[in-house]
Amino acid sequence: MRSLRVVLMWAAAVAAMPGARYDVMEGNPASPVKVVIYEDLQCGDCLTLRTLLDEKVLPKYGDRVAFQHRDLPLGRHEWARPAAIADRWVAEQSNQLGIIMRRELLAQQNSITLQNLQPWLREFAARNRLDQKGIVDALTDPRLSAIVDQDIQSAQARGVTKVPAVFVGGVSFTETILYDDLARAIEDAMPR
Numbered sequence: 001m002r003s004l005r006v007v008l009m010w011a012a013a014v015a016a017m018p019g020a021r022y023d024v025m026e027g028n029p030a031s032p033v034k035v036v037i038y039e040d041l042q043c044g045d046c047l048t049l050r051t052l053l054d055e056k057v058l059p060k061y062g063d064r065v066a067f068q069h070r071d072l073p074l075g076r077h078e079w080a081r082p083a084a085i086a087d088r089w090v091a092e093q094s095n096q097l098g099i100i101m102r103r104e105l106l107a108q109q110n111s112i113t114l115q116n117l118q119p120w121l122r123e124f125a126a127r128n129r130l131d132q133k134g135i136v137d138a139l140t141d142p143r144l145s146a147i148v149d150q151d152i153q154s155a156q157a158r159g160v161t162k163v164p165a166v167f168v169g170g171v172s173f174t175e176t177i178l179y180d181d182l183a184r185a186i187e188d189a190m191p192r
Helices: 002-015 044-061 080-093 095-107 117-127 132-140 142-157 179-189
Strands: 024-027 034-039 066-071 165-168 171-174
Touching: 024 044, 024 080, 024 095, 034 044, 044 066, 044 095, 044 179, 066 080, 066 142, 080 095, 080 117, 080 132, 080 142, 117 132, 132 142, 165 179, 171 179
Parallel strands: 034 066
Antiparallel strands: 024 066, 034 165, 165 171
């Protein structure tokens, strides 16, 4: 029930923002507290952060904080950029499936290659009742590519060169992110 409430709040917030850039969101998008996360879907440290989010951060703060996912695929990761583009397509179909896809890509990163990414995407689409052709066609969609490019430019403007990078108000964390530090920053950002 709590998850449904959060999804409905997210949908209402997105609908209320005409012309707003679409972002992959978790938690409460209407929250004044925003946590911006730059991630690479082929990054081991990003998998560690994802686990921390799922096991500790979201259970405690998911109904009170907006978690905004942005993509920063690193050049050395050959399939991270196309995966990010495909995930943007999935998230436009269903934000919740976009989050699920991010979780699965991160968890399976050691078995995914550039050569088997498209079959992986088709299988994900089939399993989640999405258009298998649509998810593969998304890889060459200039609009979705531009969204990922906007994330990259945003990261560069903030001086981000390593992932994961997390911003909570004026506090930033990079690579190894500890729960206590992140929780303290979130608590400090909460309205009093």
